[in-house]
Amino acid sequence: MSGARRWVRWAIPVAAIPVIVLLAYGFRTDPRAIPTPLVGKPAAAFSLKTFDGPEISLAGLRGRVVVVNFWASWCYPACYEEAPVLERGWRAYKDRGVMLVGINIQDKEEPARQFLARFNHTFPNAPDPTGRVSVDYGVYGVPETFFIDPAGRIRAKHVGAVTDEIFSANVDRLLAERP
Amino acid sequence: MIPEIGYAATIVAFGLALYGSVTSAVAGRTGRRTLVASSERAAVGVLVLVTACMLLLIYAFLTFDFSVRYVAINTNRGTPFYYRITGLWGALEGSIILWTWMLALYTLIVVVQYRRRHPEFYPWVLSAMMGIAAFFLLVMTIPAPPFERLTPVPPDGRGLNPLLQDSGMITHPVALYLGFTGFTVPFAFALAALATGRIGDEWMTITRRWTVIAWYFLALGLLIGGWWSYHVLGWGGYWAWDPVENAAFMPWLTGTALLHSVMIQERRRMLKIWNLTLVILTFSLTIFGTFLTRSGIIGSVHAFTQGSIGAFFLGFLALVLLTSFSLLAWRMERLKAQGELDSIFSRESAFLLNNVFLVAATFTVFFGTIFPLLSEAVRGEKVSVGAPFFNLVNIPLFLGLLILMGVGPLIAWRRASADNLRRNFLVPTAVGVAAAVLARALGIANSLVLLCIAAVIFVTGTIVLDFLRAARARRRSGDGWAAATLGLLRRQNRRYGGFVVHLGVLVVALGVAGSNAWSLHTETTLARGESVELGGYRLRFDGLRGSEESNHFKVTGTFTISNGVGSRDVLYPAKKFYAQEQNPIAYVDYRLGLIEDVYLVLGDFARDGSQATIKLQVNRMVSWLWLGGLVLTLGTGLAILPDRRKTA
Numbered sequence: 161m162s163g164a165r166r167w168v169r170w171a172i173p174v175a176a177i178p179v180i181v182l183l184a185y186g187f188r189t190d191p192r193a194i195p196t197p198l199v200g201k202p203a204a205a206f207s208l209k210t211f212d213g214p215e216i217s218l219a220g221l222r223g224r225v226v227v228v229n230f231w232a233s234w235c236y237p238a239c240y241e242e243a244p245v246l247e248r249g250w251r252a253y254k255d256r257g258v259m260l261v262g263i264n265i266q267d268k269e270e271p272a273r274q275f276l277a278r279f280n281h282t283f284p285n286a287p288d289p290t291g292r293v294s295v296d297y298g299v300y301g302v303p304e305t306f307f308i309d310p311a312g313r314i315r316a317k318h319v320g321a322v323t324d325e326i327f328s329a330n331v332d333r334l335l336a337e338r339p
Numbered sequence: 340m341i342p343e344i345g346y347a348a349t350i351v352a353f354g355l356a357l358y359g360s361v362t363s364a365v366a367g368r369t370g371r372r373t374l375v376a377s378s379e380r381a382a383v384g385v386l387v388l389v390t391a392c393m394l395l396l397i398y399a400f401l402t403f404d405f406s407v408r409y410v411a412i413n414t415n416r417g418t419p420f421y422y423r424i425t426g427l428w429g430a431l432e433g434s435i436i437l438w439t440w441m442l443a444l445y446t447l448i449v450v451v452q453y454r455r456r457h458p459e460f461y462p463w464v465l466s467a468m469m470g471i472a473a474f475f476l477l478v479m480t481i482p483a484p485p486f487e488r489l490t491p492v493p494p495d496g497r498g499l500n501p502l503l504q505d506s507g508m509i510t511h512p513v514a515l516y517l518g519f520t521g522f523t524v525p526f527a528f529a530l531a532a533l534a535t536g537r538i539g540d541e542w543m544t545i546t547r548r549w550t551v552i553a554w555y556f557l558a559l560g561l562l563i564g565g566w567w568s569y570h571v572l573g574w575g576g577y578w579a580w581d582p583v584e585n586a587a588f589m590p591w592l593t594g595t596a597l598l599h600s601v602m603i604q605e606r607r608r609m610l611k612i613w614n615l616t617l618v619i620l621t622f623s624l625t626i627f628g629t630f631l632t633r634s635g636i637i638g639s640v641h642a643f644t645q646g647s648i649g650a651f652f653l654g655f656l657a658l659v660l661l662t663s664f665s666l667l668a669w670r671m672e673r674l675k676a677q678g679e680l681d682s683i684f685s686r687e688s689a690f691l692l693n694n695v696f697l698v699a700a701t702f703t704v705f706f707g708t709i710f711p712l713l714s715e716a717v718r719g720e721k722v723s724v725g726a727p728f729f730n731l732v733n734i735p736l737f738l739g740l741l742i743l744m745g746v747g748p749l750i751a752w753r754r755a756s757a758d759n760l761r762r763n764f765l766v767p768t769a770v771g772v773a774a775a776v777l778a779r780a781l782g783i784a785n786s787l788v789l790l791c792i793a794a795v796i797f798v799t800g801t802i803v804l805d806f807l808r809a810a811r812a813r814r815r816s817g818d819g820w821a822a823a824t825l826g827l828l829r830r831q832n833r834r835y836g837g838f839v840v841h842l843g844v845l846v847v848a849l850g851v852a853g854s855n856a857w858s859l860h861t862e863t864t865l866a867r868g869e870s871v872e873l874g875g876y877r878l879r880f881d882g883l884r885g886s887e888e889s890n891h892f893k894v895t896g897t898f899t900i901s902n903g904v905g906s907r908d909v910l911y912p913a914k915k916f917y918a919q920e921q922n923p924i925a926y927v928d929y930r931l932g933l934i935e936d937v938y939l940v941l942g943d944f945a946r947d948g949s950q951a952t953i954k955l956q957v958n959r960m961v962s963w964l965w966l967g968g969l970v971l972t973l974g975t976g977l978a979i980l981p982d983r984r985k986t987a
Contacts, residue, residue: 183709278491
């Protein structure tokens with residue numbers, strides 16, 4: 161067998177390598193980075209009746225940094241993982257003018273109330289009975305979290321459970337912009 | 340306690356599989372019989388432990404043990420009994436258990452069947468199969484542990500994805516996995532052949548039946564998947580070139596190529612390297628398919644990224660590809676063909692062309708599936724590849740394959756004589772062309788459909804002609820028609836089993852062509868009492884009612900359908916609202932028929948029931964797909980019966 165032929169037979173195993181490299185590249189892309197055209201746009205207004213009774217409206221929060229979190233009681237495990245994070249974030253930032261609003265979607269009232277009681281949530285939470293708000297915000301799945309600046313523009317969106325780092329990084333950034 | 344026992348069993352099984360794999364490889368090198376016996380016991384142990392894991396997880400499902408994360412995500416208290424069991428393979432972790440269990444089962448069958456018959460191969464086969472089992476057990480141990488605990492324990496589970504609560508989804512994964520894991524056996528024998536250097540025809544003869552079985556289950560899985568897609572998803576079709584579908588289709592294509600090309604090696608001692616390559620490719624594609632659907636690297640609405648599982652599968656895929664192809668390269672000198680291609684007009688070249696078409700189709704599907712990734716890597720832009728691309732390239736290939744299906748089995752080996760061609764193909768070709776002309780006269784204008792009809796009739800003609808001739812020959816020796824037919828099927832079961840499988844594929848092909856060419860659909864909004872007409876049917880909207888079901892709220896529409904003949908029927912399409920789903924799930928209602936199905940989907944509706952938006956379809960010849968599946972089953976059964984010719 162000539163030298164050239166000897167090399168040729170290794171062509172198949174060698175050819176497999178670029179395919180594997182390409183597939184490995186796939187890990188670098190983030191399938192959860194679902195782009196939203198809403199970033200930079202004014203956040204859609206809403207006015208909802210909270211579980212505790214009073215109305216909450218986005219218009220009334222102009223001038224403050226607002227975090228809007230969409231959740232549901234059946235959303236295991238992501239909503240359960242982020243629930244304590246949200247409460248911690250709320251307690252850490254509420255005195256600095258940050259507002260956190262939970263919006264409960266595609267859910268039933270009873271389990272939603274149980275969820276709030278279990279995690280002892282003290283920030284306002286409201287059901288979205290008509291699904292209107294989640295449509296306006298283009299919610300893809302739960303949980304999703306929107307970070308809104310004092311001018312009422314959506315500045316960031318996070319899909320999946322929020323961590324302490326993600327929560328404070330986004331809120332700190334928006335707070336720092338305030339004059 | 341139960342989950343901990345399950346997890347411990349997984350770890351022990353992993354250890355045993357690894358041990359068995361290593362000891363039988365050592366036995367393969369040294370020929371020490373006691374080591375083989377030891378790894379056989381390990382194989383038994385693996386099967387027992389994996390069975391235990393599966394039963395424990397089923398038990399956790401039945402007892403609503405929501406402390407197990409997998410149970411909490413895939414069932415809830417309202418889930419009906421059957422779906423609590425099938426919830427086992429409703430998502431990643433459980434399907435890995437099912438896969439591993441089937442693999443362990445196949446391994447034990449291999450042990451029982453071959454331990455005394457192929458002393459050189461056997462230890463290597465066992466080593467390969469247990470090595471693969473060890474990989475799956477590793478996946479069960481680290482990236483996808485089915486018994487992982489969930490804290491805090493939720494009061495109720497999320498529930499099985501409503502789309503999966505269907506009979507098609509109970510059987511589809513089982514059939515598919517039997518196919519996927521089935522290809523492990525031929526792959527293990529191919530590796531054994533390369534490892535021992537005994538690369539004659541022995542490995543191929545042993546694994547033919549295994550390949551047929553794996554191929555059949557894969558085909559069945561694809562068809563059941565089509566049936567599920569058709570009657571559950573509510574879009575009225577059965578195939579969409581989705582990456583997940585493609586993942587199962589690719590190994591089926593290479594498996595089909597393999598089934599045909601081994602015949603050339605049997606008869607003419609050709610294509611040895613090629614056949615080994617096909618076995619390796621087919622097995623690699625089953626792993627690639629799992630990687631693709633579970634890694635989330637290809638954009639899909641369901642992007643089920645599952646932590647590090649994708650990396651595990653990619654690593655394994657790399658290991659499989661590099662090891663087996665390097666082994667092949669190392670042994671290549673011994674794999675020189677003895678036969679040569681004598682003529683273009685020969686059975687060899689028909690089979691070769693069949694392989695070229697099948698591999699080209701595989702490549703097309705592969706390329707189309709990973710193209711979004713390629714595009715993102717090269718141009719930084721996400722694109723999606725849709726059905727037009729796949730159809731454009733594949734339809735001509737499949738038409739070519741249909742025609743070859745008629746030519747291949749009847750053309751002579753080595754070099755066909757003019758007499759051979761005339762005798763076998765003149766009448767079928769004439770009948771095929773006549774059928775296309777007739778269809779054209781009846782108003783079918785689509786040239787692809789006409790070609791498909793011509794091809795199907797041509798192939799059917801060749802099969803019928805061949806069978807009649809053979810039966811007539813037997814009759815001359817004194818049998819009646821029935822006895823002659825039965826005798827042929829029994830004595831030449833491999834040949835005629837193959838023919839029956841071909842007939843099944845033809846029936847499926849007609850279903851595909853017919854449903855694409857003649858189906859009708861309309862979308863409209865009806866007020867109560869109003870009607871719409873389509874394809875000779877008149878559909879009247881009679882009203883809506885809501886009902887609270889065990890785990891969802893259901894809005895059912897009542898529609899009366901009648902045709903000109905005066906027969907009448909009532910259809911009840913519905914929408915189901917599950918608490919855990921964003922969007923309501925459509926429940927399609929349909930009347931199936933041999934020629935056409937009436938297919939009705941309820942879309943939007945007014946809350947007071949005064950009007951409803953519907954999608955009405957008259958789908959032609961879709962039933963032929965399911966019918967083709969039945970014929971395929973008969974043919975496969977016939978083909979894998981023990982070969983009678985040798986004993987006759």
